[in-house]
Amino acid sequence: MFTQLQRAPLPLSHLKTHPPKPPYLLPRHSLTTTPPPPPQDTATLAKLILNTDPKTLTQTHQDPQIQWTQDLVNKTLKLFWNHEPKALHFFKTLDHHHHANFTHSAASFDYAIDIAARMHDYKAVWGLVARMCSRHLGPSPKTFAIIAERFAAAGKPNRAFKLFMSMHEHGCFQDLNSFNTILDILCKSKRVEMAHNLFKMLKGRFKADCVSYNIIANGFCLIKRMPKALEVLKEMVEKGLNSSLTTYNIMLKGYFRASQIKEAWKFFLQMKKRKCGIDVVTYTTLVHGFGCAGEIKRARKVFDEMIKEGVLPSVVTYNALIQVLCKKDSVENAVLVFEEMVGKGYVPNLTTYNVLVRGLCHTGEMDRALEFMGRMKDDECEPNDQTYNIVIHYFCDAGEIETGLEVFGKMGSGVCLPNLDTYNVLISAMFVRRKSNDLLVAGKLLIEMVERGFFPRKFTLNQVLNGLLLTGNQGFAKEILRLQSRCGRLPRQFKL
DNA sequence: CTAGGGTTAG
Structure with a gap:
């Protein structure tokens, strides 16, 4: 079952380097002969749209000061991720009143479709699909994956499946990739039995490969049914398909998820023995798994071992370690690891900061939490709504309502807008002081x-x-x- | 967005 696998050495992509982008990755406008427009401030734009009556939004769109690019539209849509009606209205008015030199990209359409599907406004979804079609921008397999995922999330897995089966009616033929995608969507929404039945029914028609098997096995791991996962993999091997390192990493994670720590360790030793090319994902799974089980010493031991074995930790590995230290050890030690990673040239990302900020808030160290929040900009990752919600939540819990409101105020002026949770947290806090x-x-x-x-x-x-x-x-x-x-x-x- | 590792507040 174990096969020899060779992994390319880890590139130095984790180090602090920002290489120049090749020209084809730059926003479209920089390639045209017209001078680039003044840099658009998304925050100002957001305020403008938030405070504009929907009826006069057209004027905003026609404002010559604003040069709409596909990139800017995508950024704006992203900003309005939690403001579905505003986002859709923005998209539609811009679409109706577009200047001759602007049309939405396929990515923007996919984004708008995702938002409409999240609102369960399926009429809008199909309207957008039709418009996308008439512009010859799609729908693509990705578009269908988005809609199917929303169906599954809304508790309508049957409709997700039917959508997959009718893709060809929209000029998009099913293949192995889209088959695997629908299986994965069903599994991730915990409809594993359904995915498995679908798999059994159609595996011959789509020539299921090892990815299909991995997806189903992972599904059974997600619902902690390890014997079933093993059964699926057994069938895969019998079919002559090779299991890969991904397969083993899926199983390893499954044992931890099912709280079978001993089995996880035994499995890892097997992996080592069979020389299947243990990688950074394997080690990260172990660090996180042991840490969550409260075995901090073993988590650290694994972390040290990977470096000895010549496998470099990634930012994700550090995030896993920092998180488990916050939860099961001490925030002090987590901060030490954070400083260590920075010292080695790693760039902490949004998750790193959110984990640490949460940890600090949890132990009541609000000042230090704010300090780390301030450091985020230096690493080119702005606080997101989660970061703000955590900090606001804990300030309010500590009775510092004014500070909570102050942080909330900063949110509106930034590149991140309050969401439903933010309002719920703040409003409930307004009742504690009477x-x-x-x-x-x-x-x-x-x-x-x-x-x-x-x-x-x-x-x-x-x-x-x-x-x-x-x-x-x-x-x-x-x-x-x-x-x-x-x-x-x-x-x-x-x-x- | 064809598969595996990190965030969601007790």
């Missing part, structure tokens, strides 16, 4: 979130309402009541 002014703030936040297309839970709404009535803010409460009638009607009232 100050009447806090309730006014809660009311304001509630109105703002609804204006931005988020839907407060009934509980939140009633909580704010009652609070305002009890503190004698009848007028404000009335305003909220008007909102309530709008919210009650239907979840996405900004339908386009």
Whole structure:
């Protein structure tokens, strides 16, 4: 079952180097003869669109100051990831009123389709697919993967499957790749039995390869059914297909997930014995697996061993170690490892910072959390909504509501916008001090979130309402009541 | 986006 595998030595891609991009990777406008437009400030743009009435958004699009490029449109769509109605409206108006020199890219269409599918607005999804088709931009297999994934996530795996079976009607033929993709989508949404049945039914037609088998085995690992995973792999070998290092790494991770630590270690020793070319993924799995099981010493031992064996840790390996140190050891040690990785020339990424910031917040070291948050820009990774939510959450928990609000204020002006969680965390924090002014703030936040297309839970709404009535803010409460009638009607009232 | 390693707040 074990085969000899050779891995190329790790390139130095983890080191702090920013090589110049080849010309074909630069944004389109830099290749044209016209001078490049002034750099667009996405944050300013976001504010503009957020605060613009949908009816006058057209004027924003036609503003000669803004040079729309496909890159800028994608960035803006990304920024509005949590503001689905705004994002779609932005996409559509720009599409209707486009200048002769601008059309959406296939990637933007895929993005818009993803957003519409996330809202369960399937009418919009198919409208976009049709428009994409008429522009000869797709739909591509990727487009179908996106829609299928949203179906699966919405608890409609059958529709995901049917979509796959009808792809050819949209000019996109099924092949082994798309077959593997649909299997993976079903497995990742924990519909492993269904994926397995589909696999058994169609493996002959699509000539299932070792990737297909790996996907199904991984699916059984995800639901902690290791015997089933082994069974699938046994069949693969019987079919004459070779298992690869990926196969073994899948199984190794599966044992840890199923809390079978002893079996995981035994399996790893087997891998070593059979010389199947243990790599950085194998070691990262071990570090994370042992760490999560509370075996910090063994996690560190593995980490030291990999370096001795000539396998360089990656940023992901460091992230795994830092995370488990935060959870099961001490934040102090996690910070030491962080400084060590930086000293070696690694560039921490968003996950590194989020893990560490969370760890620091958790032990109440808010100042240091903020300090690390400030360091993020130096490594070209801006804090994202998760980073902000963590910090805001812990400030509020610690009773430092003002600081929480202050951090929230920074969020709106940056390249990351508050999401539903942000509002929920802040609004619930407005009730702990029993100050009447806090309730006014809660009311304001509630109105703002609804204006931005988020839907407060009934509980939140009633909580704010009652609070305002009890503190004698009848007028404000009335305003909220008007909102309530709008919210009650239907979840996405900004339908386009 | 054809498969394996890191984030989601107790």
